[in-house]
Amino acid sequence: MVYNVNLLTRTQLQIQPNNYLKKVRQGTEVPRREDMDKKPDSRSEVVLQGNEACARAAVYAGCRFFAGYPITPSTEIIELLSSEMQKAGGAFIQMEDEIGSACAIIGARWGGSRAMTATSGPGYTLMQEAIGFAAVTETPIVIVNVQRGGPSTGQPTLSSQQDIYQARYGSHGDYGIIVLSPSSVQEMYDFTIKAFDLAEQFRTPVILLADEVVGHMREKITVHTGDRNIKRPKQRFAVSPSVDFFNGANSLVEGQLHDDMGRRIGHLPNKSGEFIEKINRKISDNVGMIADITTYCMEDADAAIVAYGSVARPALNAVKRARGIKDDRILPKFRVVRDLVKRGVKETMKTDYSHLKVGLIKINTVWPFPEDLLRQAAENVHTVIVPEMNVGKYCREVERVLWDKNVVPMPKCGGNIHTPKEILEKILEEEGVDE
Amino acid sequence: MNKLYEKYIKTESLPTLFCPGCGNGIIQYAAIGAFEKLDSSGEIPSSDIACVSGIGCSSWIPCYFKLDVMHTMHGRALAFAEGLKLSRPEKKIVVFTGDGDCLAIGGNHLLHAAARNIDLTVVMVNNYIYGMTGGQKSPTTPKEAVTKTSPFGCIDEPIDGCRLVTSLGASYVARWTTAHPAQLEKAIAEGISHRGFSFIEVLSQCPVQAGKSVYGEKDPSKIMEGYKKNTYLFRGGEAKPDKDGRIPIGLLHRDDEAEEYLDKVEKKLKSQGLR
Incomplete structure (x- = not known):
């Protein structure tokens, strides 16, 4: 048998002791079985739908348990993982409801498997109790919410960003949580992987807050084709020692406020107060490690668009039009919104926006709120437009941080995404007032 | 202290809140007796057993065990247990739940777990009442019982959990009472070693809350004597109350041929060449 040593990639090389690899290269030692079974980590370009990208990324990120319940517009994730999870040697179950799915992934995570579920609108609401349980028991799980229009059954097939506060404050009680918001298929892929890593690192549930536009669009993206070397996170911020089951630690996973042993302290106000502070500060003290924003043309900007999720796409397009940028290569992960044409939105750009010095601040980690990064990025602007597909919720957070700027909400409900022209008109309106 | 207690109970967590x-x-x-039975015979080491429970008085039972324990949300213990079982198929999971936890808020999960015949052992403690919240009617509260939420007498037909799960495909179903601790211990041990969905209902006295409204008797020993009088040992046929209204106890249903959920999954994957 001939061993192709070249197949071992750089990532794999780094984790091996040097002498072992030298010997492998020299041919004096046979590569270990686990290295032979592992496909090398390489990348390839494929055209994928957002939901498919999420499912694939989960498998790559080491997710080996998926429980879910079908719901539009997230169904493609459960469909794809019903076979892919099993092929990867993991387990899949279609549960009887969404709260059962959320509970099952928490159970599976304590069994030692990285676990995920995916849902939308009403299903996400049903999961809230379990999210609080995961927060208080510090269980690292990933929940994908492909947002649709609400309230209630609402608009099953159309997009919205109405769950932005539910993602942060949905479960009862005070807890910290991490929420990522992808705006492209590539980000749907990358953020899913990031979600698993952040969950493990901070021992917390992580929400991937996508929306119907991102979930259903198809784009060319770069994916990993091999197996990932999953390392234990370097830093863990768990408040209580958390040992997976069947390791002889006699772990007690307790939904009531508890001490390090898992024993209840719910009846003791002082200890309980400390515990609540700890599980909140675990996230809020480490915003610097979690927060992530992308800026575009902000160096000389007078006005900024603050956007997250799919709305960041027409926002970027608006910036490009105002700046006369035709080259996509400047920010290769973004692509021009073609989805608008399909939806019958036709617009003509007669007005000249070229005098507008507009920039974009795209929020990638919507919670915890990236206060310092936003403050820094928007330092020199005087107008901030916040387009979002809800009644203007996230804008309140922006207003709180950029209290000395002219922060303008730009809500849009009903399922249509903002058009670049609408955004530019809004800026023109605001800038006109100033001048 | 009893040696079994030293081995299986976290003494630093005592006293219990019961x-x-x-x-x-x-x-x-009875549960730790069953664990010890399986552990000492070498059949299932106690390190291979984990417990999951929901919310309610009975769900505090496993919180004192020196095992891996998950004390979860009201009604969802079975969903947590299914996730845990699927991620560690070789291990044994025992679920402690109550009549309200299992049959009311968790009814949907019970239906589906029983229908899947997934390898879990469920100990449903039936005290006929919501004890922790102060004595409100539960799905098993007898008709005409006056509780805090049925002040004019309970009008709902009580649910028989054992007949329910038997009809759905649970492959080991037994009912015992706290007046039969040795039999209960044996049933829990059998339930754990049985491959499939094992459901063990335990009639348990709640002298504080159910004492007044359900039994009209607050003395626990007298309630337990009542259990002996008002039950009959089931010996086949239909597991229903008899003419005198006595309810059947014992092994009510057992099917060792029934295919277990994880076995079915494995079989399917093998047929597709995925295992």
């Missing part, structure tokens, strides 16, 4: 006269202590002792 009321004086509660049946939970008897069930706790």
Whole structure:
């Protein structure tokens, strides 16, 4: 048998002791079985739908348990993982409801498997109790919410960003949580992987807050084709020692406020107060490690668009039009919104926006709120437009941080995404007032 | 202290929060007796057993065990247990739940777990009442019982959990009472070693809350004597109350041929060349 040593990639090389690899290269030692079974980590370009990208990324990120319940517009994730999870040697179950799915992934995570579920609108609401349980028991799980229009059954097939506060404050009680918001298929892929890593690192549930536009669009993206070397996170911020089951630690996973042993302290106000502070500060003290924003043309900007999720796409397009940028290569992960044409939105750009010095601040980690990064990025602007597909919720957070700027909400409900022209008109309106 | 207690109970967590006269202590002792039986015979080491429970008085039973324990949300213990079982198929999971936890808020999960015949052992402690919240009617509260939420007498037909799960495909179903601790211990051990969905209902006295409204008797020993009088040992046929209204106890249903959920999954994957 001939061993192709070249197949071992750089990532794999780094984790091996040097002498072992030298010997492998020299041919004096046979590569270990686990290295032979592992496909090398390489990348390839494929055209994928957002939901498919999420499912694939989960498998790559080491997710080996998926429980879910079908719901539009997230169904493609459960469909794809019903076979892919099993092929990867993991387990899949279609549960009887969404709260059962959320509970099952928490159970599976304590069994030692990285676990995920995916849902939308009403299903996400049903999961809230379990999210609080995961927060208080510090269980690292990933929940994908492909947002649709609400309230209630609402608009099953159309997009919205109405769950932005539910993602942060949905479960009862005070807890910290991490929420990522992808705006492209590539980000749907990358953020899913990031979600698993952040969950493990901070021992917390992580929400991937996508929306119907991102979930259903198809784009060319770069994916990993091999197996990932999953390392234990370097830093863990768990408040209580958390040992997976069947390791002889006699772990007690307790939904009531508890001490390090898992024993209840719910009846003791002082200890309980400390515990609540700890599980909140675990996230809020480490915003610097979690927060992530992308800026575009902000160096000389007078006005900024603050956007997250799919709305960041027409926002970027608006910036490009105002700046006369035709080259996509400047920010290769973004692509021009073609989805608008399909939806019958036709617009003509007669007005000249070229005098507008507009920039974009795209929020990638919507919670915890990236206060310092936003403050820094928007330092020199005087107008901030916040387009979002809800009644203007996230804008309140922006207003709180950029209290000395002219922060303008730009809500849009009903399922249509903002058009670049609408955004530019809004800026023109605001800038006109100033001048 | 009893040696079994030293081996299986976290003594630093004692005393338990159970009321004086509660049946939970008897069930706790029967459960650790069953663990010890399986452990000492070498059949299932206690390190291979984990417990999951929901919310309610009975769900505090496993919280004192020196095992891996998950004390979860109201009604969802079975969903947590299914996730845990699927991620560690070789391990044994015992679920402690109550009549309200299992049959009311968790009814949907019970239906589906029983229908899947997934390898879990469910110990449903039936005290006929919501004890922790102060004595409200539960799905098993007898008709005409006056509770805090049925002040004019309960009008709902009580649910028979054992017949329910039997009809859905649970492959081991038994009912015992706290007046039968040895039989209960044996049933829990059998349920754990049985491959499939095992459902063990335990009639348990709640002298504080159900004492007044359900039994009209607050003395735990007298309630337990009542269990002996008002039950009959099931010997085949239909597991229904007899003419005198006595309810059947014992092994009510057992099907060793029934295919277990994880086995079905494995079989399917093998047929597709995925295992």
